[in-house]
Amino acid sequence: MNHVPAKSTVSDLSLTAARHGADSIVRARTAIDEIIVDAYEHGDVDAVRTLHAVAALLAAVKH
Numbered sequence: 001m002n003h004v005p006a007k008s009t010v011s012d013l014s015l016t017a018a019r020h021g022a023d024s025i026v027r028a029r030t031a032i033d034e035i036i037v038d039a040y041e042h043g044d045v046d047a048v049r050t051l052h053a054v055a056a057l058l059a060a061v062k063h
Helices: 006-020 022-041 045-062
Strands: none
Touching: 022 045
16 A cells, blocks of 8 residues: 655645635535444444544645
8 A cells, every 4th residue: 555645635635625615625524424424333443544534634624
C-alpha cells in the first residue's frame, strides 16, 4: 500500500472544495458518517479508523 502524505491530500481536497464549493465537502462528510455507522455495526474496525481519518481531512479542508 502506498502512503500518501496527509498534507498532499488536504491540498488536493482544498482544490476540490474551491472548484465545487463547500457543499460538496458537507455531502461527502455526511456520506462518510453513514458508512462509518454501517462499518461499526458490522465490526469493521479498520474501515472505521480509515473513514475517521478521511473525515478529519475533510474537516481540515472545510476550515
